[in-house]
Amino acid sequence: MRGSTPPTPARAQILAIDGVRGGRLVPNDDLIGPIDSSDEWIRQRTGIITRARARADQSVIDLAADASVRVLARANLAATDIDAIILATVTHFFQTPSAAAILAERIGARGAAAWDISAACAGYCYGIGHADALVRAGAARHVLVVGAEKLSDFIDPTDRTISYLLGDGAGAAIVGVGATQGIGPTVWGTDGSRAGLVGQTRGWREPGAAPPTLTQEGPSVYRWAVTAIPKLARQAVAAAGIDLADLGAFIPHQANLRIVDQFVKALKLPDHVVVARDIVETGNTSAASVPLATERLLREGTVPGGALALSVGFGAGLAYAAQVTRLPGGEQ
Template sequence: MNARKTLRQAEPVRYSRLLAVAAERGTETVTNDDVAGPIDSSDEWIRQRTGIVTRRRATADVDVLDLAEAASRKALDAAGLVGADIDAVILSTITYFHQTPSAAAVLADRLGATPAAAYDISAACAGYAYGIGQADALVRSGAARNVLVIGAEKLSDIIDPTDRSISFLLGDGAGAAVVGPSDAPGIGPTVWGSDGSKSQAIRQTHSLQELAADGTLGMPTLRQDGQTVFKWASFQMAPIAAKAMAEAGVEPDDIQVFVPHQANMRIIDQMVKQLKLPESVVVARDIADSGNTSAASIPLATERLLSEGSARPGDLALQIGFGAGLVYAAQVVVLP
């Protein structure tokens, strides 16, 4: 009887890092005055409550895959790679309206990345940080060498102009990052989780099944319980970010850049205060000009800081995403 052969496993890699981050924004600038009328509001009220001055939205002929493709091509170029160099594509979005096939598989084909593994993530505003955590694990386990992570949203497709709870906040865009092997630690442990008991705090108005049964309902749109989300994000997410720093073996004084999900300027300010970040820390405030772009907000904000020179390659950045689910994920990364 032949002895059972020992299985061969992939050779692990000790470290991973971000090789590049890139972004694609909607080309239309939508002001507060443009959205204030239908919700009986004003530019002043929106600025005071959210910190948003404008939001960027895509034109009608551009869909979420177009945004994702544009950001991905920029990220590949910045990393000195082509599609064929990518072993896995992870796309986070809530605005791709096909249950199957996945947006990631279509995107991989557009980029020339076939036969890369490809799958979508539904983690809303935490989706990009979820994807970075998974890419880190794939690279270090030896399951993939280079992983493309994208957060992409065309939220203007699912807004109700008369909704005062969330629609006026939302913008369109995509951010992409390439994760690959490294000689030194470049991505700290991911601290992530969920709280489904608050699943209705950010929700869609009705399901596709309900729409099929009653065509008068129209396309589902988003709603949120603002106070519930504000309190949760402002006071429960700072401890998650602090845990991500602790898991990475760093302290607030070591952090040079803070990139939270761009949900609301008041939430950002509250998190900075609770984390006791030094005044020298560069804080992403992309929401002022881009609005809330859900899964795209962290890479969009990161790319902006790097392109404007506010952040530099090699800086230690604390990033945290949080949103519908409710879900969250945070990690410390070395900027590319």
């Protein structure tokens, strides 16, 4: 604009990460009846032993609020310090008003810009990409990015393509101005030609129909993921200007332990890179999966704060995104 001087670009970092899982760890045996499956089949094909499920009276916004309050405390920030809230979810029952607007009010961040994004299991990595751009452009100083899902509200217990995979939880990060740039370029995209492979069984408004649940063509998504995602991961590492050997952690979307292991093999990841395997206990929590897997690594001390992590999300759309970030807590 006339007369204005472009601001010096700020540097963006992830200042804190935290999260909450549904409080009930549901074992395979509780779910196998309606899908004619077995504990052994689920463990062998997916690695899942339990999945975290929320209480019936908890909503996706309750989970998002719990994670947000925790991450604010961890970052030593007040809700009023937050300029923007990006909530990635596919399990909010309303298309409008947004879950993010309600979350803002719930945590005491009234006045913050707030919006939802729908990029399924890639949603959190999309959100980090948005937040990074906002902070670097000077449009926000602190952005709260939340991936939150109550997938158990969208399960048909007789759908053997997906019902046993899904869990509930919320993971949250605060992206803010830092002394150095701690978020690499987000490499992202969609392949809408595969939009039919995973998603809702039907739209919200089909006369006389029951509410939608989730379903997928699992083997097709599997084949796509093990081919497309290692390429995406390599692109994100190259875009960050580092080598795979510089990574401290690899945090892919927790869709299936076999998929995670195939990624590791395809990438020929050095042994010192810690691989997130939160799916074994938590299940697949879609947009919450990457931040919750990150939260576990940091909480258990498997990876030190300040290490470089490669995060990769992929899912319905098909939407995908990857970026290298410096984990909070160490030297920034």
